[in-house]
Structures are given as C-alpha cells and as structure tokens.
Amino acid sequence: MTIARDLQFKSINYTGLGKGPRLIITGAVHGNETCGTKAILRVMEEIDSGKLLIANGSVTFVPVTNPLAYRLEQRAGERNLNRNLFPNENPQDFEDQIANWLCPLLAQHDVLLDLHSFNAQSEPFVMVGPQNNEGTLQPFKHAEKERAMARILGVRRFVDGWLATYGEGVQRRMSDKSQLETVLRYGVGTTEFMRSTGGYALTLECGQHKDPAAPDVAYRAIMNTLAFQKIIDAPAPTPVPAAEMEAxxxxxxxxxxxxxxxxxxxxxxxxxxxxxxxxxxxxxxxxxxxxxxxxxxxxxxxxxxxxxxxxxxxxxxxxxxx
Incomplete structure (x- = not known):
C-alpha cells in the first residue's frame, strides 16, 4: 500500500437552529468527476457569504471525497472507491483509508446525494435504490422518500437495479459459491453503504466529465435537495411529471x-x-x-x-x- 502522506480528508458541516434531517453531499468520489466539487464549492460560497442560510437540520459537504484520485485527475487512486466500500481494520490501499474515514461519516447522516459524471456524451440521470424489501442483498425501507427526492433533482431519466443485477452476474460467473458473499461486497459503494446504515441515497450522474453544463446540473440538484428536505427556507421544487419520466x-x-x-x-x-x-x-x-x-x-x-x-x-x- 502506498500512502500519500501529504493528503488529508475534509468535510464541512453547516447546522441550522431548527430540527431537520442530516444530509451529506459528496463530490469527486472518482477523481476525474469534478462537477460535484465545483457545485459544492459554489453552494458553500453562498452560505459563507450570507446569501444562503441553513435553517433546519444540517448539511455536510465533502467536496473531494478521493483526494488522491483528484490530484491525479483520474477515476481512481489505487482502486475504485465506489466498490467494496467498508471500514477495514487492515487497510490495503489508499481507498481503504478513505473508507475508514468516510463510512463512519456517512453513518452519521440520514440522506446522501452523491454527485458524479460519466465518460461518453449522454443525458444526465439518477441512480436509485431498490423497492422496500427485507431480503439479504439490500434490505430497504425508504423507497418512497428516495424516489420522491429523485424526482426533484432536475433530471428526467431514472435507473434502478444496480446491486441486484451486479449480484446476479457474480452468481452466474462464480464456480466457488462459498466466496459469494465476499464477492458481492465488491458491489457496495457510497449509496449502498448509506442504505445499509438505515438511510437513503441517490447517485446523480450530471453529464459528461468535461461538459460545462454538468456543474450547473449538480448545483441545481443540491439547491433542490436542500429545499426538498426543508434545510433551507425555499419553495418546494416541482417533481418531474410522470409523463416526462424515463424509468x-x-x-x-x-x-x-x-x-x-x-x-x-x-x-x-x-x-x-x-x-x-x-x-x-x-x-x-x-x-x-x-x-x-x-x-x-x-x-x-x-x-x-x-x-x-x-x-x-x-x-x-x-x-x-x-
């Protein structure tokens, strides 16, 4: 394991006087996906200048979740942080070190908005979790809240089924079923870990990595989420009409x-x-x-x-x- 000794982890919390949910917003989980970082810094500047007030609950911003990958301007530092995201008593790489800091931080919150971008030109979309269930793969009880939040982010395309599809692929490929649980853990990233702690979470893919509009997509999603969660005093955002959705x-x-x-x-x-x-x-x-x-x-x-x-x-x- 190579440890970048001159790097550190940073989160910034704003807490209002009123009661409300604990929201966490992450950027640059992958180091070449910087639209979330730019949008987070823009919102923080508005809060710090007094233009925007956190009135209820709290919001924690993590502008750069993977500082090594961000420095290298590439997807990963030593591995993909958004796989096998669990605390590790014996960290094997830099991303394990991040997990040991990030996972407890996620667990302190109720809701996660994780901001990403993608390689090829395409329309922004949001990844949502499973329906409510008591299964072993990804038990969940906040589907209604999660999907309601997905519809106010400002995008019209919604995708679900990630972990179940990944898990079926693993089972199809594996000859040694005794290692199935270990391999399935590889499919757990930020949103899956957040759901495992009792919260709910969305991954917003804001556009192509270098699309100048992607930071604006991320900014709009942050502002809409703050309003939707009543963390700021602002009109409730209008959800995308069902007729305009592509699910x-x-x-x-x-x-x-x-x-x-x-x-x-x-x-x-x-x-x-x-x-x-x-x-x-x-x-x-x-x-x-x-x-x-x-x-x-x-x-x-x-x-x-x-x-x-x-x-x-x-x-x-x-x-x-x-």
Whole structure:
C-alpha cells in the first residue's frame, strides 16, 4: 500500500437552529468527476457569504471525497472507491483509508446525494435504490422518500437495479459459491453503504466529465435537495411529471471475457438496442447479441478481461407509479 502522506480528508458541516434531517453531499468520489466539487464549492460560497442560510437540520459537504484520485485527475487512486466500500481494520490501499474515514461519516447522516459524471456524451440521470424489501442483498425501507427526492433533482431519466443485477452476474460467473458473499461486497459503494446504515441515497450522474453544463446540473440538484428536505427556507421544487419520466431497470450485466473482446460500434449509455442486435464480438469470433429490447448502459471499451463490459436496461413502467 502506498500512502500519500501529504493528503488529508475534509468535510464541512453547516447546522441550522431548527430540527431537520442530516444530509451529506459528496463530490469527486472518482477523481476525474469534478462537477460535484465545483457545485459544492459554489453552494458553500453562498452560505459563507450570507446569501444562503441553513435553517433546519444540517448539511455536510465533502467536496473531494478521493483526494488522491483528484490530484491525479483520474477515476481512481489505487482502486475504485465506489466498490467494496467498508471500514477495514487492515487497510490495503489508499481507498481503504478513505473508507475508514468516510463510512463512519456517512453513518452519521440520514440522506446522501452523491454527485458524479460519466465518460461518453449522454443525458444526465439518477441512480436509485431498490423497492422496500427485507431480503439479504439490500434490505430497504425508504423507497418512497428516495424516489420522491429523485424526482426533484432536475433530471428526467431514472435507473434502478444496480446491486441486484451486479449480484446476479457474480452468481452466474462464480464456480466457488462459498466466496459469494465476499464477492458481492465488491458491489457496495457510497449509496449502498448509506442504505445499509438505515438511510437513503441517490447517485446523480450530471453529464459528461468535461461538459460545462454538468456543474450547473449538480448545483441545481443540491439547491433542490436542500429545499426538498426543508434545510433551507425555499419553495418546494416541482417533481418531474410522470409523463416526462424515463424509468429504466438494469437487468443484466455482461463481462469482457478476453482482452480481445470488442464492441462492433462505439456505444454510449442509453443507446437503444433491439433483441438479437449485435453488440460485440468475442475474441474467438462469437457474436455478442442483445437478449432484449432496451438500452445499453455503462459500455466500457477499456474494460479488462473478467471486468464489467456493459449493462442492459429495460423500461420500468412501475417506477412513475411509486
């Protein structure tokens, strides 16, 4: 493990005089995703100048969650912080050190808004958690609150099903089922950890990494969330109408089996795919076909062997009704 001795972790808390929820907002969980950092600093400047008042509850800002990755201007420092996010008594890398600081901080809060961006040009969207359930993978009891907050962030596209889809992919791949629980932990990031502590959480993907509009998307989401949670005295934001929503569920993940597996074209998240349409080709020439009508998500042309290559989603007509 390499420890960057000149780095430190920083969070800033503002607490109002009235009662209210404890909100935490994170930026730069991935170091090259800086729109959240810019938006957080903009909001903090408004609070510090007196333009904005935290009236009820509290908000904690973490402008740069992964300072090593942020310094390097790349996604990760030594590994992806948004996987296997748990405290570790024997930290093996810099991200373990972050987890030992970040996880207890998350657990002190009720709600998380995690601000991200993505590589290919596409429309901003929000990742939401599961329906209420008492299962073993991701038990949850705040689906109504979480989805209500998702609808006021200022985006119209909603995606659910991450951890369940990831978990099914793990089970499909694993020959040694005794290690299943350990491997499933790898799918836990900021939002999944927050839900495990009894809170609720959203990941907002604000746009392409270098899109000049992405920080504005993040800023609007922060301000809407502060108003929605009544942390600031402001009119309640209007939720996106059900008729304008595009709700999708992740249903399957495909891995890159060999370094020479390749896509047949340059895919972007949310490109439509038809059942039977060719998406890629395996190193041995076997075509990779879509098993459903839907949209592709997170296609990763740079994925290595045995890494997540792409996800498929389908329309979720039940989301708008919940």
């Amino acid at each position: 999708l569920s992740m249903v399957v993940v495909h891995d890159k089996m060999h370094a020479d597996d390749a896509f047949v074209r340059q895919w972007s998240s949310f490109d439509p795919v038809a059942k039977g349409q060719q998406i890629g080709v395996r190193a041995d020439g076997t075509p990779v076909l879509s098993e459903l009508d839907g949209r592709i998500l997170f296609p990763d042309v740079n994925a290595g062997a045995n890494q997540e290559w792409y996800y498929l989603t389908r329309t979720n007509p039940e989301f708008a009704a919940n």
